Amino acid sequence: MLDLLQRLLGKEAGNSKNVATERLRLVLMHDRMDLTPQMMDSLRRDILKVITDYLEIDETSMEIALHREKGSIALVASIPVVRMKRLPTCV
């Protein structure tokens, strides 16, 4: 009832905590990882270097970030592939 009243009065209520928790989680993870933006950048460049030998990718929409899942940290990369490169066949 109070919530409804507050909503009618245009007051925001009841969800900013979840936003805060999520932001805190991410910011702490980054802080604790001790990965500087420079290191993240150079990681991104190196990954790019390897991948572009095999695939043509869309660099502008490439996303690389650290995610924590059930207490473990994962490096998640989303790299849109434009087309496969024709590789010289071995043998």
Add this chain to the structure above:
Amino acid sequence: MGEVLVVTSGKGGVGKTTTTANLGTALAMMGFRVILLDTDIGLRNLDVVMGLENRIVYDLVDVTSGRCRLKQALIRDRRFECLSLLPAAQTKDKTAVNPEQMKVLCEELKQDADYVLEDCPAGIEQGFKNATAGASQALVVTTPEVAAVRDADRIIGLLQADTEMRHPKLILNRYRPQMVKRGDMLDVEDVKEHLAIELLGIVPEDESIIVSTNKGEPAVLNVNSRAGEAYRNIARRIMGEDVPLMDIEENGAFMNRIRRLLGLRTG
């Protein structure tokens, strides 16, 4: 021989000075010999919160540089025989003292006190290093906000990496149960889970803190102050008593006032 506790937080404005003043006063109320030590050189405030600002003659830097004896610089609180304050210098900066001098000073203070409570400056530089040099236990103050918890995490990391204080304890300050209830504030469990250190106590947001600071009388002296009550409980935990966390999830200020009128105080 007493113990030296440093009250620290990383972030400014979360209540380090208020916490130091209240815990020190609460411990003195229980009869312990307490020395409050303001290490925030250049931005001293503990004297004002304690209401002792007009009695300062010498300060911390005067002591460490040998301009006066320790006994001359200590200000005895008139409310409690066993409570005194060593104020910080206001006209110097943090480089006026070094960690070695602080260690020596803390050793000396410990001789005449059961508890030495240090009010640490915000930040992680020289002032923080000075304040932690002579301490054997750290109390980390934070509020339920992303920025404050983040800085507390950083401080905990530094304490564990660079000092002997492997098990700092947490004080969650300015907690607002009503906001938590409606989902607009980080709750105790969130903060505990992220920082992963022992929770020493929760202090509710309370207007009586502002009133007490206005007057220079720590809130623990006011029996009706919720925050004061929380600080008294924390003081008892510091001296090793097993005090349950006070019922912070109250039914609003109104019900509480009624309970208080009826003499059924919570917590």
